[in-house]
Amino acid sequence: MNSALLDTLLEAKTAKRPTALVTDLEGGAQALVIDGAEHGELALDDQVRGGIERALRRDKGETVESAGKRLFIQPFAPPKRMILVGAVHIAQSLAPMAKLTGYDVVIVDPRQAFTSRERFPGAALNHDWPDDALTALAPDRRTAVVTLTHDPKLDDPALSVALRSDAFYIGALGSTRTHGRRLERLREAGFGDNDFARIHGPIGLDIGAVSPAEIAISIMGEVTRTLHAPAEDGK
Amino acid sequence: MSEKPYEAIAEHENILEMAAQWRAEGRQVAIATVVSTWGSSPRPVGSQLVVDGEQSMIGSVSGGCIEGAVVHEAMAAIEDGEPRLLHFGVTDEQAWEVGLACGGEVEVFVEKLD
Secondary structure, three states: OOHHHHHHHHHHHHOOOOEEEEEEOOOOOEEEEEOOEEEEOOOOOHHHHHHHHHHHHHOOOEEEEEOOEEEEEEEEOOOEEEEEEOOOHHHHHHHHHHHHOOEEEEEEOOOOOOOOOOOOOOOEEEOOOHHHHHHHHOOOOOEEEEEOOOOHHHHHHHHHHHHOOOOOEEEEOOOHHHHHHHHHHHHHOOOOHHHHOOEEOOOOOOOOOOOHHHHHHHHHHHHHHHHHOHHHHOO | OOOHHHHHHHHHHOHHHHHHHHHHOOOOEEEEEEEEEEOOOOOOOOOEEEEEOOOOEEEOOOOOOOHHHHHHHHHHHHHHOOOEEEEEOEOOHHHOOOOEOOOOEEEEEEEEEO
16 A cells, blocks of 8 residues: 555545545555545446445445456445433443444533533533434434433433434433333323334343443443344344 | 543554554554454454554454464565465464464455555
């Protein structure tokens, strides 16, 4: 690979544009495809372009055969996102864990006292009301939404927007009883069983988590399981 | 406050950024990438290892089983500038051969960063 191509690749990655690097495994010739525009010395055909689209959609590299050549397609999809509603103690553990796992993290909480810089160094903070914040953030199928406030005034508006989105994971903190009351309120707001099946509540894998960091681990585990095995998860 | 604390935590995932940085510092650099896997391989397709001329490395292409051999080939690629496609299969313990104890197979593409 030449440095100029790598610099172009890293620029596109930083700008969060859908990018793929195609390498001829025989001679090492390469092409860079950014938003569908091709750069580099390797000519691509429609079959390879199809492979690029697939690799970006699945966020998974693959090798394809084209004109007698074996090509490796490496996708650089924009990062997964995690939206945390509630700048609470658990969020302080969950935000760096999610970042470490490769998510862009946004913490939504209109209560200024909770979202101090000291509590969340380096995190993206959003002080809008959760429904406005989530509508603006527009969760897609690579976004996880986690509500942590316990406060219906904050959690419910966030869940209402999340349930109308393609978010691959929606989780809500709270006991079975709290979750039951939450579903009653959401039912009054017009949501039904199909929507409820999408909400992980009580949130997290059952690993006996007690401390905020342990609960964050159980949530991160459940998000990861849902990302990789949506069919098995039953949600 | 800057983005630093969160960036530091994820730095070991920014393999290509590190490759570019090393190259900019004038170091010789090779990039190794897992391009295909069969069976139970420890690191998925797309995993990368970056090596410099002093055998410093960042990232991984296995659970540590084949890194030594990949670094060796990376040094050779830095020397002659030629890319290489490496294949690693199941370890034969009798022969002390480099391979994957887990029983998987991987292909690793190694290229010099010019």
